[in-house]
Amino acid sequence: MGKVTVITGGTSGIGRGIAERILKDSGAEDRIFVTYGHDQKKAEEFLNDLPGEKRSQVILMKADMSSYEEMLKFVAKLKAQTDHIDWLVSNAGVSTYEKYENYTFEEWTSIVNTNLSVPVFMIQELRPMLVKGGSVLFTGSYAGQQAYSSSLVYGVTKAAIHFLTKSLVKEFEPKGITVNAIAPGFIETPWHQARTQESYDRINKKIALHRFGTVEEVADMAFAVLSNGYMNGSVVDIHGGYDYY
Numbered sequence: 001m002g003k004v005t006v007i008t009g010g011t012s013g014i015g016r017g018i019a020e021r022i023l024k025d026s027g028a029e030d031r032i033f034v035t036y037g038h039d040q041k042k043a044e045e046f047l048n049d050l051p052g053e054k055r056s057q058v059i060l061m062k063a064d065m066s067s068y069e070e071m072l073k074f075v076a077k078l079k080a081q082t083d084h085i086d087w088l089v090s091n092a093g094v095s096t097y098e099k100y101e102n103y104t105f106e107e108w109t110s111i112v113n114t115n116l117s118v119p120v121f122m123i124q125e126l127r128p129m130l131v132k133g134g135s136v137l138f139t140g141s142y143a144g145q146q147a148y149s150s151s152l153v154y155g156v157t158k159a160a161i162h163f164l165t166k167s168l169v170k171e172f173e174p175k176g177i178t179v180n181a182i183a184p185g186f187i188e189t190p191w192h193q194a195r196t197q198e199s200y201d202r203i204n205k206k207i208a209l210h211r212f213g214t215v216e217e218v219a220d221m222a223f224a225v226l227s228n229g230y231m232n233g234s235v236v237d238i239h240g241g242y243d244y245y
């Protein structure tokens, strides 16, 4: 029985890095279900860029994680293709740079749904399929540790994800499943594609290493956390020394 991984938002940035890292160490019988929200072209690019022998291990699935109903459809399709999950990575996330005073309830709700509420219920649905000794990993954010972010709603959802991580440990205790989160600082992904050089310079000044992290640095850490049998209820920061400088 091969190892089965499910990763949401696995076709871009950090999620793609984690998917590729898992695939690198995988055997031919292992499978990885990789979801994306909207960008089919990017999803196909991810698949096509993989070494040929790894491509057949990947099952791409479109699933809009801002919608409870779409998440349930994804879960139904997943259950038709596998009866177990070893590793579950809840990574898909969104943000807004809108100022708090301009927030609408609809925008707030959409971000809270994508980053928090839908993952909560996805994990409720998938919990029975997780194997004994399995591993759940959330992509949190350092913006959920420190209220530095220009995006209030984003920081609030990520802080909630960190608390959810610790709270779920008890729920998964009977099967010895570990639940952890990573909390990255500023990582170079398409997330930052609209950022100006002035903005990069301003942020880099606050980071002791004076640069954004790479996807590979985060993916290596995520893989180490997923693989570690004793880490449980941990939220692991990776931010190059943000605020220490």
Ligand SMILES: NC(=O)c1ccc[n+]([C@@H]2O[C@H](COP(=O)([O-])OP(=O)(O)OC[C@H]3O[C@@H](n4cnc5c(N)ncnc54)[C@H](OP(=O)(O)O)[C@@H]3O)[C@@H](O)[C@H]2O)c1
Binding pocket: 008, 009, 010, 011, 012, 013, 014, 015, 035, 036, 037, 038, 039, 040, 042, 063, 064, 065, 066, 091, 092, 093, 094, 114, 139, 140, 141, 142, 183, 184, 185, 186, 187, 188, 189, 190, 191, 192
């Ligand atoms: N980059 C950073 O500096 C940083 C720092 C801390 C934490 N993070 C966290 O890392 C995670 C990944 O971010 P990233 O920087 O790698 O961004 P990214 O390159 O923009 O990737 C985001 C991924 O999430 C998917 N996604 C977005 N909305 C979705 C939805 N409604 N339903 C399903 N999937 C959806 C995207 O798929 P589509 O494009 O197809 O919709 C894409 O695969 C997020 O949770 C983010 O909060 C990022």
